[in-house]
Amino acid sequence: MLIDSDAFIIFGAAGLVREVGELFDVDLQNVRRLFPLPHMLERGKLARKYSPAIREKVKSWCAVIAPIREAPSAATRQLLLDVEGLHDGEAQLFGLMFENATYQLLSSDKVAMRALTEREELKSVYDSLSGRVTCAESALLALMTRIGVGALAAAISPLREHNSMLNAVFSMGTQTPEDHCREGLTSYLSELTRDLGSSFLLNIHDI
Numbered sequence: 001m002l003i004d005s006d007a008f009i010i011f012g013a014a015g016l017v018r019e020v021g022e023l024f025d026v027d028l029q030n031v032r033r034l035f036p037l038p039h040m041l042e043r044g045k046l047a048r049k050y051s052p053a054i055r056e057k058v059k060s061w062c063a064v065i066a067p068i069r070e071a072p073s074a075a076t077r078q079l080l081l082d083v084e085g086l087h088d089g090e091a092q093l094f095g096l097m098f099e100n101a102t103y104q105l106l107s108s109d110k111v112a113m114r115a116l117t118e119r120e121e122l123k124s125v126y127d128s129l130s131g132r133v134t135c136a137e138s139a140l141l142a143l144m145t146r147i148g149v150g151a152l153a154a155a156i157s158p159l160r161e162h163n164s165m166l167n168a169v170f171s172m173g174t175q176t177p178e179d180h181c182r183e184g185l186t187s188y189l190s191e192l193t194r195d196l197g198s199s200f201l202l203n204i205h206d207i
Contacts, residue, residue, distance in 0.1 A: 001026045002068065002093050005037045006108035007136050009046075010163070012061035013054045014155035016143060023142050023204050024104060024134075028064060034089045035067035054158055072096050083122065085115035098128045104202070105129070108136040114195055130200045137165070137189045138203045141182065149178040 001024050003011070011020050021031050040046045041055045041062075050058075071077065072095025080091035090112035097103050107113060113133065116126045144152050153174045160167040169184035170176045193201055 001104045004107045007106045008033050012058040032068045033065045038062045085111045105133045134202045134204045137185045142204045
């Protein structure tokens with residue numbers, strides 16, 4: 001299972017990477033993250049955005065989860081890098097997914113996912129990835145069922161000020177009613193499903 005950096009920060013800072021792997025029935029030794037993430041947490045945009053405590057917790061999970069050392073073919077990579085909205089990391093992830101039919105992806109990059117629907121030459125990539133990509137909202141819904149809304153809200157609490165979706169869904173912190181959280185996550189998930197098509201996302205909470 002591959003995890004993009006946005007999703008890895010959410011679940012790493014929350015201390016829930018192991019639980020996320022369990023949702024997919026994947027051992028941690030079979031989970032991969034993007035190689036540059038620890039360095040990005042030390043300097044640049046991510047270093048400015050997140051507190052030292054959040055960055056240290058995510059980096060501790062980076063030490064547990066092996067980085068991706070594969071690369072898609074040059075042709076696949078170039079095809080994806082030519083698309084507005086796809087940066088280098090997502091091009092690597094989508095390219096590896098396209099070339100490896102058994103890989104799964106947990107992603108929070110909605111701009112990148114939507115970019116796959118905007119150009120006809122990406123239809124083969126879109127079709128290949130369909131049913132193998134899970135968004136963070138779906139994983140959060142599944143985790144809520146497994147560990148409870150209070151534990152989940154407490155785990156993601158440090159991230160609320162940095163993430164508008166998490167702040168809206170868990171607007172009252174650990175006191176947020178479960179039905180409010182579920183309605184919020186379902187609303188975000190429904191909007192993304194509408195944009196991407198009903199078959200693209202794997203809704204892990206339904207498994």
